Amino acid sequence: MQNRLVLTATVEREEDLRYTPAGIPVVQMWVRHQSRQTAGGFERDVACEIQAVLIGEDARRYAGKLAGNTVTLTGFLSQRSLKNPRLVLNIEYVEFVKG
Template structure:
């Protein structure tokens, strides 16, 4: 089964880097995507905001650097927690969009 998402979006908000009780770094951010897509032969404006999280040592390099920046991210979708079914994008890789 596949669960992959690639998205180019602007980081609307970035939380302060935090650590799990086990000492694993976690960076939460909110991504805003805006584009024009073709659906069923018609043009459609697409606007969405998605909560995302980056976990592990790699997120240290991104902390404090991404708010307001445009990124292309890839990762997988998962519910926030066992009790909260809201979808969150778990970012596995990210790069700044050249502009």
């Protein structure tokens, strides 16, 4: 079963395009989400900042074009590495929000 996360957020910071030792393009970024959600029948304001990573040809395509933009991201959460349990959003699809 594949579970995907869909999140609309603003790209607060974007690092420069880099390449892994295997030559795979990678862009690291931090995104900020703010919304109003209902939980247990009560509305509440939600805000968070999440580290995200875009890998492959989309990293090359979007490098330098994301910071400051609001985007809808589709992907999955994973830990940063085997030794670092911090969550990272692995982006599979990017859609710019018009506005």
